[in-house]
Amino acid sequence: MRPIIGITTSFSQAIYVTEYKEPRQEHQYLYHSYVKAIWAAGGNPVLIPVGIEPHAGVEALRRIDGLLLPGDVDIDPDVYKHPPCPNQTRIDQFKDETELAIVQEALKRMMPIFGICRGIQVIAVVNKKSPIQDIGTEIPWALKHNNQDGDLNALHEVNLREGSVLRSIFGTEKISVNSWHHQAVGEIPAGWKISAETSDGVVEAIEHSSDPLIFAVQWHPEAMLDSDPSQLKLFKAFVNSCLQ
Numbered sequence: 001m002r003p004i005i006g007i008t009t010s011f012s013q014a015i016y017v018t019e020y021k022e023p024r025q026e027h028q029y030l031y032h033s034y035v036k037a038i039w040a041a042g043g044n045p046v047l048i049p050v051g052i053e054p055h056a057g058v059e060a061l062r063r064i065d066g067l068l069l070p071g072d073v074d075i076d077p078d079v080y081k082h083p084p085c086p087n088q089t090r091i092d093q094f095k096d097e098t099e100l101a102i103v104q105e106a107l108k109r110m111m112p113i114f115g116i117c118r119g120i121q122v123i124a125v126v127n128k129k130s131p132i133q134d135i136g137t138e139i140p141w142a143l144k145h146n147n148q149d150g151d152l153n154a155l156h157e158v159n160l161r162e163g164s165v166l167r168s169i170f171g172t173e174k175i176s177v178n179s180w181h182h183q184a185v186g187e188i189p190a191g192w193k194i195s196a197e198t199s200d201g202v203v204e205a206i207e208h209s210s211d212p213l214i215f216a217v218q219w220h221p222e223a224m225l226d227s228d229p230s231q232l233k234l235f236k237a238f239v240n241s242c243l244q
Helices: 013-019 032-040 054-063 093-108 118-126 165-170 229-241
Strands: 004-008 044-048 066-069 113-116 155-160 174-178 192-197 203-208 214-217
Touching (some): 004 032, 032 044, 044 054, 066 093, 066 229, 093 118, 113 118, 118 203, 118 214, 155 203, 165 192, 165 214, 192 214
Parallel strands (some): 004 044, 004 066, 113 214
Antiparallel strands (some): 155 192, 192 203, 203 214
């Protein structure tokens, strides 16, 4: 039987008001690539809505075997008591409330978790660490990590640390990944370690020193499955961990 993988959604209203200049009916959304990746890896994806009450997401933990945190907009810096940076993207307060509550509880239960892009920042914030709000501003010597407005197929190398779960999953020292993020993990939370980083020192993945598998990456493996099928290994490792 396929393990049940909960995936948090996002709230739509801000998109239509700011980008399409017209109000439309509110709805939940999730990019289909996440659903396809979980199914291809052997999991059964179910969506966890935001915008109800945070405890509704926590309640969903009793019915799932693992939690996937997808990428999306920035976490509101008010959550971690920082002023907004000049390059802040949209924020989704409903998503913040639900994800922060559900991740806090999932970590208490030691449930398998896979964070992608924004998901790695959610994990850091739950562990009382502030993200790097904008790489270009705070690390001006860094590689270009945010190619969202340019070449969406742009790749850069990441170094997989020896002894890390990611190194064992890919079986190699380096991989090439897409780069669509302007934020990154700053200080590493206690009980976590760096799994991967770029040559400029920007953290690209972290993992918890526990079993089952609890980890997060900064890139978007769900968007690389056609161009680099090896990225499916991340989803398979996660889904397999949910069977234990």
